[in-house]
Amino acid sequence: MTMSETASIQDSNTPGGMLEPDLVKRARKGDLDAYDELVKRYQERIYATVYHMTSNHEDANDIAQEAFIKAFQALKSFRGGSSFYTWLYRIAVNKTINFLKQRRNKNHFSLNDLDFNAEHDPDLVALISDKTPHREIGLTELQKKLNEALMQLSEPHRMVVVLHDVQGQSHEEIAEIMDCNIGTVRSRLFYARQQLQGYLAEYAKPA
């Protein structure tokens, strides 16, 4: 047995080295170490989805945690028909939409800071200088406008835009997560983009 084979066997015995189905199996039996590993694998993506939907860091933190807790409690009902990731996403999406329905018309932004790369994103810099040549627009202002425009959309439309255009999910994945057909996803995406283009006409004019 080579060193690498030994290392891989050891890895597969620790939660960090286990495959997702094994982790899910162990978590279903109440193994919190296995579930901790599952949380670590998906926390950033789940948080980001909720954050982009709510535009509020504190709300995103609460909802993402609640989604993970609910998923653990409901693990016994997870039949494995879809991947754990899709199933978890569905829980987070439903929780977020329910939260937003209750909070209707009470938007309160608590935006995260932009990372260092934002200022150096060549596509973005080119886009801003090209579309608004006579204005000095700050990135923070653009961030605010973008979030305000997203908040104008209905929850299902915003969710499709966030999952597809912000997070890069495929139409098929979104259809599975949102429990609708691909045609619905495409039409929602088209409508949502049209709306956004209207709200952000200053920055995103049609070519």
Added chain:
Amino acid sequence: MNEKQDNFEDLKQLLKFKRHEIPPPGYFNNFSDQVVSRIRAGEAGGGRTIMDRIESEAPWVINFLHIFETRPGVIGAFATIVCLLLVSVVVFSERADQAARAQLAISEATTPVGSPMASMTAPALVAASDSTGIVASTNPVTSLQPVATLFGQPGSSTLFQQANFAPGSH
């Protein structure tokens, strides 16, 4: 819908800008620990509430309740439907009772007097006991007769007496 023909390229570039919005550094270091400790606290505190169970096992109920929250007019419509259903159930059961009573009356009228069916009808409950101290029973006993027991023959004073719990009596 061809995306290239939709002229959304600028918008898509703009939306990618959202990817630069990230939580404070080190935010995810304790995230999973917080989740796990909340799960442990929930388990120690007796587990899930009824609403949590409903939410996980029958999410349509929650969605249904949310409709009420967002559209108050639906509550009125739903209440009307429930009332109509209730009234129709009451009316239907009344009619069913009437039909059953009518059927019973017909069967009583057509049944001969000496037949077993006739003897099945319940006699009126006799409030007072007769001279032997036997309390009148209900259907199917039609007459008060001393019955054979394990310890004696009929008529051999094995009749029941009413218990007297008055103070001073035996």
